[in-house]
Amino acid sequence: MQETPFVVGKPAEGEYFVNRERELERLLLLTRGVEKAASSNSVLIGLRRTGKTSILHNLARRLRRNSRVIPITINCYGLASKSRFARLVVDTAISEYVEKTGDKAYMKRLVKVLGEKAKSAVDKVSEVSFWEFSIKLRDLRTDEDILIEEALRYVESLAKEKGVYFAVILDEFQDIIEWGRQTLKRLRTIIQDQRRVCYVLSGSATTIMHNLVYEERSPFYRQLVEIPVGKLEKDVVKKFLKSRFDFVRIKIADSEIDKIATYCEGYPDYVQRLGLELYLSVGSGGSITAAQIEKAYEGVVQSLDGEFENYFSTFSPTEREILVAIAREKSKASEIAREARKHLQNISKELRILMNYGVIERPMTGQYRMADPVLSDWLRSRFQGNTNS
Ligand SMILES: Nc1ncnc2c1ncn2[C@@H]1O[C@H](COP(=O)(O)OP(=O)(O)O)[C@@H](O)[C@H]1O
Ligand SMILES: [Mg+2]
Numbered sequence: 001m002q003e004t005p006f007v008v009g010k011p012a013e014g015e016y017f018v019n020r021e022r023e024l025e026r027l028l029l030l031t032r033g034v035e036k037a038a039s040s041n042s043v044l045i046g047l048r049r050t051g052k053t054s055i056l057h058n059l060a061r062r063l064r065r066n067s068r069v070i071p072i073t074i075n076c077y078g079l080a081s082k083s084r085f086a087r088l089v090v091d092t093a094i095s096e097y098v099e100k101t102g103d104k105a106y107m108k109r110l111v112k113v114l115g116e117k118a119k120s121a122v123d124k125v126s127e128v129s130f131w132e133f134s135i136k137l138r139d140l141r142t143d144e145d146i147l148i149e150e151a152l153r154y155v156e157s158l159a160k161e162k163g164v165y166f167a168v169i170l171d172e173f174q175d176i177i178e179w180g181r182q183t184l185k186r187l188r189t190i191i192q193d194q195r196r197v198c199y200v201l202s203g204s205a206t207t208i209m210h211n212l213v214y215e216e217r218s219p220f221y222r223q224l225v226e227i228p229v230g231k232l233e234k235d236v237v238k239k240f241l242k243s244r245f246d247f248v249r250i251k252i253a254d255s256e257i258d259k260i261a262t263y264c265e266g267y268p269d270y271v272q273r274l275g276l277e278l279y280l281s282v283g284s285g286g287s288i289t290a291a292q293i294e295k296a297y298e299g300v301v302q303s304l305d306g307e308f309e310n311y312f313s314t315f316s317p318t319e320r321e322i323l324v325a326i327a328r329e330k331s332k333a334s335e336i337a338r339e340a341r342k343h344l345q346n347i348s349k350e351l352r353i354l355m356n357y358g359v360i361e362r363p364m365t366g367q368y369r370m371a372d373p374v375l376s377d378w379l380r381s382r383f384q385g386n387t388n389s
Helices: 021-036 052-066 082-101 104-115 125-138 144-162 181-193 206-214 234-247 254-264 268-282 290-303 305-312 317-327 333-340 348-356 373-382
Strands: 041-045 069-075 165-171 197-203 224-228 360-364 367-370
Touching: 021 041, 021 052, 021 069, 021 165, 021 197, 021 224, 041 052, 041 206, 052 069, 052 082, 052 165, 052 197, 069 082, 082 104, 082 125, 082 144, 082 165, 104 125, 125 144, 144 165, 144 181, 144 197, 197 206, 206 224, 206 348, 234 254, 234 268, 254 268, 254 290, 268 290, 290 305, 290 373, 305 373, 317 333, 317 348, 317 360, 317 367, 317 373, 333 348, 348 360, 367 373
Parallel strands: 041 197, 041 224, 069 165, 165 197
Antiparallel strands: 360 367
């Protein structure tokens, strides 16, 4: 089968993964510290689509290959409940542990433990911990925060018993922040005491994530080392595009490479999407013209229609009005308010929320713009009106 030069819709790895060595190296050092009882917990903060999940994916791969630290990756996005989270942690810990060590006998033991009626029938530390977790999980009266505690305690007990280490990787952590201060405080308390487990959090609601680390009132104040994830530099994007096109013998002039990179504004996600679209339209050995780039870009925006529509519908009506106004190049708060037909004071709260979630940016005081250039183009074409007030 012919290999494609770009990947869309899943974490990038191998030759599809570009740059980010610094971020990965730092994460590896921080997490591998746990092997010497000197780990720090860390947090990746960056806008949507900048490549956080891909970095975490590659971190987990490297840990699996080169260390005694076993990764437990949990995508916290839209988790229905705390108990779901707790179960995921336990299940992933077990499967990653068995995968890493080949200790299938342990799995069999746990199945037996599940059938035991009395705690006294179980003796190994992690098995007791697993037994307690399972009992509490089945008891509908159990406080869900307790389940989270038990799950994380189980991970530590497994690590101790087996002489291994774990890195609990919590992607889309902002959704856990929404569970509130109480849950965060408990999490912090457990995390603090663990010796064989370290944590890597990641989130895209930039201000909310920053507050988690830097606000004095936050339970995680000064508990996390931040690793910022920014957009890719233009030169990195251009080199990457060039090498991927070379790979399938596609001919393209430097000026056109530049054009593609400009459309993508350093977002690896858009680099992959636009690259793939172009590859699909010209094929191996073909050549790319400026007109094809424009057409492919239109195609990319269209292909994201459902996703953007969904995402856009998660905002309140006022927030949506504001987003459309900003996409239509209204940058001052007063202009945005006028376009949204609101009083200035009635949009300030929404502006702040949109900033907190990293949907809009303030490149200069008093100036707003959309963080995501493609979402901005989509909004403009979706809501092109003929009233140019
Ligand atoms: N370092 C990278 N090199 C190449 N492509 C990447 C890289 N990081 C991300 N991508 C591409 O961008 C897409 C979105 O990245 P992802 O890691 O899911 O971003 P985030 O988690 O920040 O929203 C991925 O599916 C992949 O195609
Ligand atoms: Mg992600």
